[in-house]
Structure formats: structure tokens, C-alpha cells
Amino acid sequence: MGSAEKKFSATEESDSKHPSDWGRAMAVAMSRLVELAHEAGDVVEDENLYGEDLHLYVTETDHGANITMSWTPSTSPSRGPADEDQ
Template identity: 80%
Template sequence: MATMDRKFSVTEESSSKHPHDWGRAMAVAISRLVEMAHEAGDVVEDENLYGEDLHLFVRETEEGADITMSWTPRDTKDPSPKRSDWEI
């Protein structure tokens, strides 16, 4: 995947001020993060986001909210524990 020095960020608009309506904007933003990583030359698929920290920033607009998602891919040499590793 990518190195630690890469950070991807994208902003999508939501026409609602209510958090339960922000799902589409968040989903589009996350998909665009993966596209940006592809464009940067990284070999990454949606599944590579499991265990990654995605950061969310919400800014109120006159009509709704701007949803900004950012992601700094971790080095694959230092993977996070898988969910099955947490289960006892």
C-alpha cells in the first residue's frame, strides 16, 4: 500500500444539517479517498480501509454541512490487529 507520508483528504456536501442524513456524503468521500490513492499509484481497494483511521471533520454550511474525510494510509509492514485477534 502507501507510505506514512501520504495523506488524502476530500470534502463532500450534504444538503442536511442532521447527522443521520450524512451517510451518502461520507460514503462518496470514502470512495474518493480510495480513488485518490489509486491515482497516487497505491495499490489499494476498499477492503484495505479495514483497521485504518479515517478522520471526519464536519463544517456547517448555510444549506447543510460539508463532510471532510481524511486518511493517512499506514505502512503495510505494521498492520493493525485483525478483529479476530480481539475475540477471546
């Protein structure tokens, strides 16, 4: 994949302090990680996040929480759904 030594990080805001309401902010941050990898010149898709360690950092805001997801891609590409059929 080429980003083995790169680390990507994205922060999104949730307007709730309840963890059960943070899903959308987490999903947007995860999608942003893939966008950042594209911007860095890597050929990745959402499926490249499968099997990867994603780090979550949550900070409280006045009205909710900031959700920060970070990702350091592994040296070998993750198996995507198309690879599982082979």
C-alpha cells in the first residue's frame, strides 16, 4: 500500500456526550482516514481498514465529544472482501 511509515489522523465532533451516539462521528473520521491516504498518494479503499488497528481518542467538549481516529497502515495490504473468495 505504500503508507507503512505514515500516520493518518482525523477528528470529528459529536454533539452528544453519550458513547452510543458517537457512531456517525467515528464513521466520518474513518472515511476521512482513507481520504487522507488518497491525498498522500496511496491507493486505498475503505476495505483496507479491515484487520487494521485504529486508535480512538475521545475528548469532552462543552456539548459533546471530539472523536479522533488515527491509523498507521500496516506494511502489507489488508485482505478485502474480493480476496476472501479466492
